[in-house]
Every structure is written in C-alpha cells, then in structure tokens.
Amino acid sequence: MSLRYIHTEINESVALVRIERHEVLNALNLHLMNELVGELARLDADDSVRCMVVTGGPKAFAAGADILEMADATVVEMKQRNQFQVWDRLRQVRKPVIAAVNGFALGGGCELAMACDMIVAGEDAKFGQPEVKLGVMPGAGGTQRLTRLIGKNRALEMLLTGRPISADDALNMGLVNRVVPAETCVQEALSLAYEIAKQAPIAVQMIKEAANKALDVDLQTGMELERNAFYLLFATEDRSEGMKAFLDKRKPVFRGR
Template sequence: MGEFVRLEVADGVGTIRLDRPKMNALNAQVQEEIREVAGEATARDDVKAVVIYGGERLFAAGADVKEMADMSYTDMIKRSSGLTTAFTAVARIPKPVVAAITGYALGGGCELALCADIRIAADDAILGQPEILLGIIPGAGGTQRLSRLVGPSRAKDIIFTGRFVKAEEALAIGLVDRLVPAADVYTEALAWASQFANAATYAVRAAKDAIDRGLEVDLETGLEIERQQFAALFATEDRTIGMGSFVENGPGKAQFQGR
C-alpha cells in the first residue's frame, strides 16, 4: 500500500483508490504508486475486475504542475516516462477495468480514465485535456487514446482548445459510457465490476487482449490475434465447463473455476 494510492479488494473486485489531498494531483510518487498497484491488481488471483476511483469529490485534476514548473527539457526527457508507464500498467491490467469518475477528470486525470475499459461518470462530472493552456500537450496517452475513443476531429477540438467537457457532451461523444447521480458513481462502477467475480477468467482476458491489440494493427492481423485467442481457450477447464453446462442446462448456468 502506498501513501496516496491503495488497492482495496473485496468479493473479487479490486478498487484502485487515489487519495492525495486536495486534488489527487499525479506527482512522481503517485505515478509510481499507480504502477505498483496496477501490477498488484494484475498479479492477484482474487482480483477479477478493477475499479479506479478518486473519491466522492473528484477523480483526479491532473499532473502536479508545481512539480513540473521548474523542470527543463533535460529533466522532462528523463521523467516523462513515469506517467506514461504508470498509465500503461493500468491499461494492460488483463481484467475488466472501470473508471468511476466524480467531479473533475482533467489532464492526467482524464488520461487515467482513458486507460479503463469503460467509464461511469457523475452527471455533473467535467473532463478535459487542458494542457494546451499551459503551453504543453497531453503527454501520457491523451493524444493517442482520446483520438481512438472519440475520433481524431473531436480529440483535436478538445486538445487544441483545452476546453472542459461537461458530462452530457462526454456521454454524447463516447468519452464516457454512462452517467449517474454523483452519489451513485462508485456503487454503479462496483456493480459493473462485480459481474465478473465468477466469470470465465481466461475468456474475459482473451477478449480484452484481442480487442485492445486488434485496435493497434490492421484487420487481417487483428483477425489472426482473435483466432489464436479463440483456439487457446479450448485448452481451459472453463471452456469445458461452459460448453458442458450449456448442453445440459442452457445458457448462463455455468459455474466457472477460472482455470
């Protein structure tokens, strides 16, 4: 457990909880703790799905500008990989990941939310990539993940202007997937994650890998990734259990073992 980031596990769900007063600013220490906690969530067999949560008031307001203000080009060349590798560790968690977004998710906070598989946000949440207003650009995946999610023209509008995106617009353009009252955000995210507690672990992992890697390559290569993952699942016990249960009892009755 880190000072500002911790993994809380209950009933098959791991919550990555950010807790750095006052704004969950993502300084170097927080970045390292995110990387460590993401690795723990990946490794633990009792974690079947993950919720990323910044608390009732806000998700994360971005990188620590005070920490960066006096950095030189040379400093940033050495340090810039910290946030990128931390977020990549989250994106590569081979389990379903949901971001529970309250309040602000700006700059690095928005980039962290983009690493999740889905985003459930408060109906008064505000997202954005305002780095341009500091004379820089998103440096931890914003230019890449945002454009893949909402399309290049919408991403350019958001990044070029640095404007804030309110919850309703975020839902309309696909930046978030569901809006709920602020008080219900964590509960809804936990409910979504909890459905995987008894799922076919390797099948879910294979589906996530095929989708994520397939988005990075041409269609033919993506289809080959899918084919290989599909075939590999025939070596798992869960495939035997799932098909046997379907034949005997119909769909949705299998008791998977995660093997």
C-alpha cells in the same frame, strides 16, 4: 505494504482502488502514479481478483498532473525523469479496469480514465485536456486515446481549446460507457465489475487483449489474433465447464483454469 496515496478494498473478486490525495484534488505526482500502477500490477497477479475499479473523490477523480513537479524542469530533467514510463505499464494489466469518475478528470486525470478499459461517470463529471493553456500538450496518451475514442475533429476541439466537456457530452461522444447520479457512481462501477468477475477469467483477459490489439493492427491481422485466442480457450477447464453448464441448464462455476 503501506501506501501513501492509494487505498484498496477487495470484495467478491473485485478490487476497489481509491486515489486519496484530496488536498490537491488528486493531482497525479510521480509517487502517486508509481503507487497506483504498482497496486494494479499486484492485483493483476492476485488470482482472487478478477476485476478492478479505480476511483478518486467526490470532487475530483484526478484534476491533472502535479504542475509543481514540472514548473521549473529543464528538457534534460524531463527526459531523464521519464515520467511516462509508469503509464506504459498500465497497458500490461491483463484484467479489466473500470474508472468510476466523479468531479474533475482533467489532463492526466482524463488520460488515466481513458487508460482504463471502461468509464462510469457521475453526472457531475468533467473531462478535459487543458494542457494547451499551460503551453504544453498531453504526454500520457491524451492526443492518441482521445482521438481514437471520439474522432479527430472532436478531439482536436478539446485539445486545442482546453475546454472541458460534461459527462453527458462525454457519453454522446463515446468517451464514457454510462452516466449515473454522482452518489451512485462508484456502486454502479462496482456492479459492472461484479458482473464481469462472474465470467470465465481467462476468456475475459483474452477478450481484453484482442480488443486492445484491434486499435493497433489492421482488420485481417486482428481477425487472425482473435481466432487463435478463440482456439486457445478450448484448452481451458472453464470452456468445458461453460459449455457443459449451458447444456445442463445451470449456472457455470468458473475457476480461471
């Protein structure tokens, strides 16, 4: 299927998904988001793909939502549009998704990066939630994910002033995993993805699920979920292969079974 704003390359079990609406700094309109989430869902169902990297362009990962779609909208129109429904589908992606961020990741762009599982940032990246400057607030997880990632006080400073932060500040706050030279950002994200793709696919997916649940449940419930997932992995061929390879002092060959 031909996509207008999304371009995908697959190499060695890793998919690189590029957002290509560069004329408006990759502003996220409904068409683009439906294409992006649909493509991630397709890759999630593809057994040959084990990890995904989402990136934009050198100037912007995504500079925010498309304001033209909302400028004249009424409450009823926004409610009926239900534009955030597509964002909820991102949580259903089982495989790891890494954001490779160069340039601006503002508003919806910052929310999209945070919706991924890890963030590799170029040293020129800027992260922010400037919605307050437009008289609104984040609607795709900005107040929730940002607060969980960097704490309430720092999150509120970003949310209430609308000021962006640098990649180094984002690293110090725990918003991103690493900061690298801008020209190597995508390759660094791909290298991380290749490393993850070598691991046992079912274990990787269950680890992601358990870690995400840790944000939603109390410690005891989370521990029970973790242990049940641990036991279930003993039904996989990959668990047998991994342990046998360890005892044989060789590299395991994981098949996702």
